[in-house]
Amino acid sequence: MSDVAVYGSLFEASPNPYVLVSPSLTIVGCNDAYLRVTARTRADIVGRGIFDAFPGGPNEAQLRSSFDRVLRTKERDSIAVIPYAIAKTTPEGTLLEERFWSATHTPVLDARGDVRLILQHTVDVTELHRLKQAVASGEGTAEALDAAPGPIEQIESDLMRRAQAVQRTNLSLDAELERLHSLFTQAPGFIAVLSGPDHVFDLANDAYYDLIGRRDILGKPIHEALPEIEGQGFHELLDRVFESRQAFVGRDMRLLLRPDPDSPPAEFFLDFVYQPVLRADGGVLGIFVQGHDVTNRKRAQDELLRYQTDLEALVRERTLALEKSEAERAQAEAALRQAQRLEAIGKLTGGVAHDFNNLLQVIGSNLDLLHHDLPADPATTTRRLDSAMGAVQRGARLASQLLAFARKQPLEPRPVSLGRLLRGMDDLLRRALGDEVEVETVIAGGLWSMLADPSQVENVILNLAINARDAMDGSGRLTLEAGNAMLDDFYALRHPEVTAGQYVMLGVSDTGCGMSAEVMERAFEPFFTTKPEGKGTGMGLAMVHGFVKQSGGHVKIYSEVGHGTTVKIYLPRSHQVAEEPVTDPRTGPVAGGTETILVVEDDPQVRAATVEILTGLGYRVLQAGDAQSALAVIRSGVLVDLLFTDVVMPGTLRSPELARRARETLPDLAVLFTSGYTENAIVHGGRLDPGVHLLSKPYRREDLARKIRHLLGNQRQRRIARPGPSAATPMPPPIPPFLASAVQPLGAPTMTKTLAQQPMAPRVLAEEAGTGCHVLLVEDDGIIQASTMDMLESLGHTVTAAADADEAMVELGRGGIDVLFTDIGLPGRSGIELAHEALAHDPTLRVIVASGYGGDIRDGGSEAGLDAVFLPKPYNRNGIRKAFQSLPQPPSGKNRP
Structure with missing residues (x-):
């Protein structure tokens, strides 16, 4: 009692x-x-x-x-x-x-x-x-x-x-x-007496004050006297006892209290009773509270229970160990068989893609050559050749999808803005989907950058959009959504292939026919398709799945028959600022040269076709069927400007090792790899190794020409930048007799008219006149930037250097710049885009554009209307002087070169 x-x-x-x-x-x-x-x-x-x-x-x-x-x-x-x-x-x-x-x-x-x-x-x-x-x-x-x-x-x-x-x-x-x-x-137990429906404190003993702290509670309702218990359920219990006139007995009730106002809430466990105090007529006067603090007992019980649970778990684990061992062994064997099967499929897929791409290279190269040899008139022959080239391109896309499924394609990931990429694809998607498909793009605010290969992301979006169009039978709504996503540990537990973290989500939703559960289970399988025969290869979603997994991301399909489909792709977040889209070098001018190129290819037909393309572009071409023979050519003393080698080569000497040893003999050697299947020679973790240049098979004549011209331009510019008595390109030495059979006849070179060949109007040189210009030099290659600065300063100019377009615009904003001297290939925005923006900022600015692609920048339609002087790489001091002499006269009040 x-x-x-x-x-x-x-x-x-x-x-x-x-x-x-x-x-x-x-x-x-x-x-x-x-x-x-x-x-x-x-x-x-x-x-x-x-x-x-x-x-x-x-x-x-x-x-x-x-x-x-x-x-x-x-x-x-x-x-x-x-x-x-x-x-x-x-x-x-x-x-x-x-x-x-x-x-x-x-x-x-x-x-x-x-x-x-x-x-x-x-x-x-x-x-x-x-x-x-x-x-x-x-x-x-x-x-x-x-x-x-x-x-x-x-x-x-x-x-x-x-x-x-x-x-x-x-x-x-x-x-x-x-x-x-x-x-x-x-009394050792805490006691309090509450009155009225607001539960006002009438009495409380010392034990109650020991529990709640020495605070003023008498005469106050409980919500005012003990505000920290709000939301813990005790107010509701008191109301229920007061209204029902039924006592409540609590056991091990958890309570958070703040006995010391300067300390954080402490956890208590209580046993107590709420007993209603009744009047003679049965009405409730208040509530009598009596109980005990059982926190120590509860914690001891929990600790004992934990030990007991651990012990029981250990006993169960030991008891079931023998029973599980057989199942684990069987599971391990099944996993090993699955891994071996997938590895075999991957190797088979990569091998097939490699051989397939080699065949396409032979066909495509010969068709390309034939197309250029045809007179302009025969329309029928040209149409058939175009059709055959289209088939080659479709085959190349299929091979690319095979490599994507096998996660073997070489990726070049960089920080990308998904919102900017989606907006840039709007016209392309509308043309591909037709007028009957309504396209809606939803881009969340504060969208993060993602780390991915932008060209492959574009392929994924286009692939999913075309799949959606077919599912909607050409008419419906396509919604593209971009947003930030956090895949937490709980999600990763339910999806073991997912790494918890921050991602950028791409969602593609349609209002089409949807998928059944059986179809969704097989959706990512290669060559699985629900489309009629001849309408699809079944590689679209397989390619998407392979690319996303190779990029470290996650893909999920949500679909219901008759209600459409949503594909959500999660690509890793990048904490770097997204790069601006770079002008595609594949759209630049096509030009040849007179340098020496060593072609290393084990397939005779591919090698022959490549040699013919290069000789047609005016290059002097050497060829080798394996890496050992190529190294012998390099060490023979013949000057080679560029090594063009297949990645997958027979023999013990691998292509990357060939490139390394060749550069020991020829430090200025430019190297371009090509392959239909890179294995792990130059690609690690699904990404190209730093400094490696790759041209994937099958490639077109124009792609090869532009890539080689770009590499040779930068390579020769670095050669000029190296201090020495003469920066001029040395004459190639005679070819040794034992290599004569390896050298192809030199075709008539295709010469590109440059500044050096243009008639020069008389100008007053800066160094002769003693007055120089303030030049903003924009070049991302450190060696080229340093040497160009030296040459400009030797001509009497003052130079400010920048590594990219953003930095250049900051310098231009400070004012005082007379001439913008920019490379065309910059990280982020190209030199052409920078020139347009700079001229919009200052129309009196004069512009010099340097490029390693050859040709003239005014050949490209996208650069029409740019008033600039073109300076091809490699250039020297005299070339820079002539470029300045070709600049228009400065407006009144500005320096003149």
Whole structure:
């Protein structure tokens, strides 16, 4: 039985009448003795004002004064005698009997010292009062004496004994109350009494304060006194107990409290009971709270349970070890077989693609040569050749898809803006999909950069868009979505192939026919297609899957039959700024040269076709069938400007090693690899090794010409940049007799008109005139940049250098630049784009554009209207001088070169 319950029992058992009133003089409780002497029930008086329950008439003022003194002084106050009429029920009806009372009012203080309750102790002194009145008035003395069992002194003695007995009882009760209060305060369990629907604190013992901290809670509702328990469910429990009048018992209830206001919330576990305190009419006065802090016990139990669980798990693990071993062995064997099968498929796919690309190279090269040898008139022959070349290109795409599925294609990933890429493809997609397909692009704000090969991403988008068009039967809505995505550890657990982290999401959704579950399971398989025969290769989604996996990403299909399909692709986030789209060198001019190229190819037909293309472009060509023979040519002393070698070669000497050894003999040698299947020779982790240049098979004559011209231009520019007595290109030495059979006849070279061949108008040279220009040099190759700066300064010019277009525009913004001298091939934006932007910023600016592609920049349609001087690489000091002499005269107020 709790301490408070004992306290309540003693209060009820007292023979003396007691009543508890609030500071507002509302009766909040009384004992049975009080109800007996007042002839009332609890339902009649509890909850009512004391003067409402007992109208006092003219004596009410005396009683109110006593209550006021207690509230004002917070000390005990007594009334010797006060008359009060008590209503009694008799056979004749309800009669009022006048009684006389002696009352004592004792304040009950709260923790702050304010009066919380007033305890009224009353004693019925009616008989004594009447006896004294009779003796004093002399009325009825004889009858009183006759009726009395003894003399008056005896009567007074009996009354005194009764008074003393009452006094002893009161003293005993006061002691008991004090003891109960001490027990309540010092009880080991926490106790609190809440009143009303707002759960206002009336009482709380020391253990309760130890739990919640020494804070001011009495007289406050619980949500104000303990604000940190909001949202933990305790307010709701109290409301339920108050409304239902049903007790709640909690076990190991978790509670977050802040006993120290300067500390973070602490975790407690409690056992407690919420017991409703009922009035006589069944209404709820408040809630009695009693419980214990069981935090230490709970933690000990949890620790024991953890040890028990660990022990049981260990026992189960040991018990099941033998049973699982066989299953694990079978699973390992199955995984090994699957890995071997996939490896075999990958090697087979790569090998097939390599041989297929070699065949396409032979066919494509000969068709290309034949196409250039034809007269311009025969339309039918040209049409057939174009059709055959189209078939070669389709075969090349199929081979590329095979390599993508096998994750063998060489990727060149860089930071890419998916939003910019999607906007740039808008016209292409609309032309490919037709007018009946509505294209909607949704790009999230704050889109991250992604790390991917942009050309392959474009292929993926186009592939998925065409698949969507076919699924919609040529009419519907295609939605392209770009956004940021976080694939967390939970997602990675459900998808073991996924690495948790930040990704950029590409979503392609259509309103087509959708896929069944069976079709989705096979969607990424190579050559699987639901399209009619001849309408698809079945490699589209297989290519998408291979590319995404090779890029370190994730792909997921969501589809429902009749409701369309969504393909979501997640590519890794890049923390670098996305690069601007680079002008595609494949659209530049086609030009040849007179340098010496060594072609290394084991397939005789491919080698023959390549040699014929190069000789047709004017190059001097040497050839070798393997890497060892090629190295012998290099070490023979013949000057070779560029090594053009297949990656996959027979013999023990691999192509990368051939390139390394060749550069030991010829440090200025440019190297271009080609292959239909790179294996791991120059590609690692799905990416080309740094500094490696690759031309994938099958390639066109124009692609080969532009790539070689670009590499030779940069290579010879570095040769000029190296300090020495002469930067001029040395004459090729005679070919040794033993190599004569390896050298192809030199075709008539295709010469490109450059500045050196143009008639020069007379100019005043900067160094002769003594006045130079302020030149902004934009070149990303450090060696070329340093040597060009030296040559410009030797001509009397002041030079500011920049490595890319963005840095150049910053320098131009500072002003004072007379001439922009820029390379055409820059990271991010090209030199052509920079020149256009610079001229828009300053129309008086004069521009020189250097390029290793050969030809004239004005040959390209996209550069039409650019007023600039073209300077082909490699250039020297004299070439720069002539370029400056060809510049237009500066406007008035500017330097003139």
